[in-house]
């Protein structure tokens with residue numbers, strides 16, 4: 001669905017001079033995006049939809065000024081193949097829609113304080129990927145959120161690095177009076193869903209904790225904005241180096257993440273399965289896509305446009321990642337995970353606090369959660385012929401609860417809080433989804449337990 005002027009020209013015979021004009025002004029890309037949006041949403045009131053779309057684009061453009069790059073720089077289509085173009089999302093700008101002090105600002109993190117990536121960078125510990133595919137910040141300079149331009153030079157890897165360019169993003173607040181982001185068609189997709197589709201959505205999002213704590217209203221807005229998209233095995237869903245348009249949640253199938261470093265063949269770094277998600281980094285940090293995402297099988301995804309992602313989902317993700325990132329680096333069992341995979345563990349965690357003497361899991365019961373101790377101490381005990389016997393003590397960074405999940409047997413032991421204990425937990429689906437690369441070690445360690453604890457219960 002890549003309607004660039006060159007193919008537009010073939011169809012409607014646009015004279016060369018006019019074609020140049022369309023290109024130079026970015027109208028070609030805008031039209032292409034607009035037509036894409038019409039194809040995707042098929043709105044009943046197409047004219048109103050287009051008006052809203054154009055108004056929204058105008059607002060976005062007002063908030064962004066590129067140096068050295070025209071606003072036509074964004075492309076719907078991946079450079080791999082036109083059949084694998086990103087199907088949703090239309091922004092002709094990569095950067096943030098900033099809404100100062102408004103509930104439409106990006107999540108809870110940055111209220112009244114400009115965009116989140118600026119806030120992150122001020123602290124010097126933002127997360128974005130460097131050429132090694134790991135997170136760093138060396139080349140991203142963001143100045144005051146309430147001051148002058150924000151200068152970002154996103155480090156790229158792979159072939160797109162040749163096209164690296166500097167973007168100056170104005171941090172001027174945007175006047176959004178009169179812009180109701182909730183209004184259907186306001187640049188944000190709004191696709192009515194059948195009850196069956198809503199059911200499928202609920203199911204797909206059940207294992208993704210990101211959606212679990214949304215207010216009813218936010219949930220509705222996210223559901224309204226979601227668009228189902230399908231790819232065939234080997235299609236490119238996201239191309240490293242491209243600009244970010246959508247965030248994706250996997251409904252079915254498997255996607256591979258590939259990273260190309262300069263002068264080296266691309267490396268497969270992760271696999272994302274049902275319930276997992278990807279494509280958040282470019283939307284959060286305004287950087288170009290840090291990796292290529294390829295359909296390993298036929299896949300069905302739910303796409304969420306950039307504006308909705310930033311407005312409703314981004315804040316919680318940033319908050320959680322910031323909260324647990326440092327801690328998870330030190331949890332030995334997570335060592336096999338790469339940095340991004342550890343962040344997805346952070347996404348999947350739910351905190352809980354137990355008080356002295358409280359039983360966290362009980363021997364013989366069915367187990368549905370895996371725990372990591374954040375703070376405090378627990379006692380592990382088993383009942384055998386001699387009665388209850390303490391078999392271990394666990395401290396921060398230790399984990400428990402995995403045996404029942406790995407073996408589908410009842411809890412092998414009771415774990416009790418000694419004093420106040422803070423834990424983070426994830427349920428069975430999330431455990432299966434994000435702990436895959438750790439499974440071998442978890443199983444090996446489980447065998448070691450056999451030396452002092454009966455796992456045969």
Ligand SMILES: Nc1ncnc2c1ncn2[C@@H]1O[C@@H]2COP(=O)(O)O[C@H]2[C@H]1O
Nearest residue numbers: 257270278279280281282289290291340
């Ligand atoms: N190791 C990794 N480095 C970078 N991105 C990754 C990695 N593993 C998975 N991804 C995902 O791949 C996505 C590519 O697009 P984004 O950069 O927007 O967001 C990226 C992440 O969601």
